[in-house]
Amino acid sequence: MAKVEFNIACTLCDHLKDSLFNGLNPEDLSRINNHKTCIQYKKGQNIFYEGTRPTGLYCMNGGKVKVYKNNVQGKEFIIYIAKPGDFLGYRALLSEEFYQATATVLEDAKICFIPKESFFEVLQKNPTFMRRVVQAVCHEMGLMEEKLAELAHKSVRERLAANLLMLKETYGMEGEGSTLIELALSREDLASIVGTATETVIRLLSEFKSDGLIAFEGKKIRVIDAKKLAKQADLIIA
Amino acid sequence: MAKVEFNIACTLCDHLKDSLFNGLNPEDLSRINNHKTCIQYKKGQNIFYEGTRPTGLYCMNGGKVKVYKNNVQGKEFIIYIAKPGDFLGYRALLSEEFYQATATVLEDAKICFIPKESFFEVLQKNPTFMRRVVQAVCHEMGLMEEKLAELAHKSVRERLAANLLMLKETYGMEGEGSTLIELALSREDLASIVGTATETVIRLLSEFKSDGLIAFEGKKIRVIDAKKLAKQADLIIA
């Protein structure tokens, strides 16, 4: 499982347009580019660990990574699933704290590492970029507030439905009248996203399937009836 | 219930030292000071509403304010309780979105309003201040990640215990071997913090009381045995 390096110029990166680096002036972008190290990770490898100190920022070029916390009993809660274009580990870096979560590769990934110093340098001398980062962080916070309220007062069934719709939005591949979620999640991981037990997810998924809301396609889920799923999510009983 | 204005120079504010404005150079602080409007609010009054657009930043000079979301069934979830020195409404302001939560006064409050333009001006021309704000926001995010994981996998009993300890840390007034939580919360509000039903909170609180972990003092709660409370919070069964 040796780490394999690769290299892509930031300017040529397919995901630059989806990234916060988009719109950076050439000078700053080349500073980032010149200091980055790009590594290929295999499924199951860890990018960083809870309790360690960040030394830089990760920028996703390919694959999927889950960011999660383990509780005392060893139960996982997935905070975020990172996709190409996303930053990884910026929270702890910017708050100058230890990582509070662990990042593990879900699907083989290509990730660039930007040393703390280079990132902070660009951040300091480029107020526009700084503003964009702040804006993104605060937007992210808003999503977390949503999640908190959802977790506090919605049933598991509603949360599962809501999360399937969310995954559809983010990883959905449109088909004819249905959408395939392009992310092979285990039932266990899905349970860790929803915040429930694996068995409960299995039971609810097969209910959703019998009711024609979703279908299984290998390890992936196809959303057949998003509208009905939304009803399940919102507790619109009508 | 007319709003009453008052005025205190920022430089003389008792809570400057607890605030993000602490350490601001005199010039920038006076810019903030010259543009602020300070208002006294009574218990029950609203500072801002979910769905409206922020026009500035609120800075707490006195009292307590709850920031919460209402769900479809009208159930409240309290995201944050702001105390003197805290900023209010900065998330939506910085992400340039609508407010996602409502802020209501819990205990008569004095709050200064700083117009968006003045705040952004200082933010733009003072990178150090910007860095401090980013750091604070990212720290806050870390706390929210904790809360998410807690909500996902801890029982109501554990969460109530954990929240009492948290309130003790933030609003605690040390006594002899016990600590009074200086915040008069209704059972309903406490339930909205923990994310459960009011009845459940009532039952658990009286259990904690019978077990000698806490005591009631008027509308306030005194933490008698923080250690045992921590055991309740952590699921350390030993």
Next chain:
DNA sequence: CTCTGAAACTGACAAAAGTCATCTTTTCCT
């Protein structure tokens, strides 16, 4: 190809927590 371990699934059961109804106490308004 087959063996092995992990993941997916199912059922039975228990525990946790929500809901509803009712009653008491406190608070606040005039």
Next chain:
DNA sequence: AGGAAAAGATGACTTTTGTCAGTTTCAGAG
């Protein structure tokens, strides 16, 4: 002070969800 309304408290009951134990299916290693 008196009365209405809100908050607090309690009991009975239901529903949801977690846990445990066991079975089946699948995928990868050798």
